[in-house]
Amino acid sequence: MAAKPKLHYPNGRGRMESVRWVLAAAGVEFDEEFLETKDQLQKLQDGNHLLFQQVPMVEIDGMKLVQTRSILHYIADKHHLFGKDLKERTLIDMYVEGTLDLLELIIMHPFLKPDDQQKEVVNMAQKAIIRYFPVFEKVLRDHGQRFLVGNQLSLADIILLQTILALEEKIPNILSAFPHLQEFTVKISNIPTIKKFLEPGSKKKPPPDDIYVRTVYNLFMP
DSSP: OOOOOEEEEOSSOGGGHHHHHHHHHTTOOOEEEEOOSHHHHHHHHHTTOOTTSOSOEEEETTEEEESHHHHHHHHHHHTTOSOSSHHHHHHHHHHHHHHHHHHHHHHHGGGSOHHHHHHHHHHHHHHIIIIIHHHHHHHHHHHOOSSSSTTSOOHHHHHHHHHHHHHHHHOTTTTTTOHHHHHHHHHHHTSHHHHHHHSTTSSOOOSOOHHHHHHHHHHHOO
């Protein structure tokens, strides 16, 4: 029996949360080794486990994968979440890249100064409503399908749902002008593997708190 993937990252969302989402959506069980001290990180670096001396790092299929997008692509392709041909893979990749640009704002939000956090929520809302969500609303409206690409679950759907739900934690009515995205959110959330991941007790991480922020600062700041 193949070993479970092992995820190396602090105990929080960050850039690893998308990896957790995709593994969970694929129905893959995984283990985690949480980084809590500089010594743990240094041990990985000294052991040549981190190609660019950075996490996220995922041990999977005898490899030690780094760089979030590469990890996501590998898992998605392995579990048939990356389209059936080059055209579909390219569409999925475009949608994911755009969504990750928005998600990055959410990831960095807890590390802003308190005075800047509320301003950034306004900025995130504006970018989501003006730049990103209209794209996906139009895609769903125009092709009338349940999923973004190929009428089957893909990495694009998973990352978009992750981003929408993270934004709704801060801005509950963020989808008020986007009925197709509202329907999309409900449907994708009810896919059995994703529904299980959204339930209490799963490996889905809660919103970042002060403990997570301090851990990240202590690990990665000089």
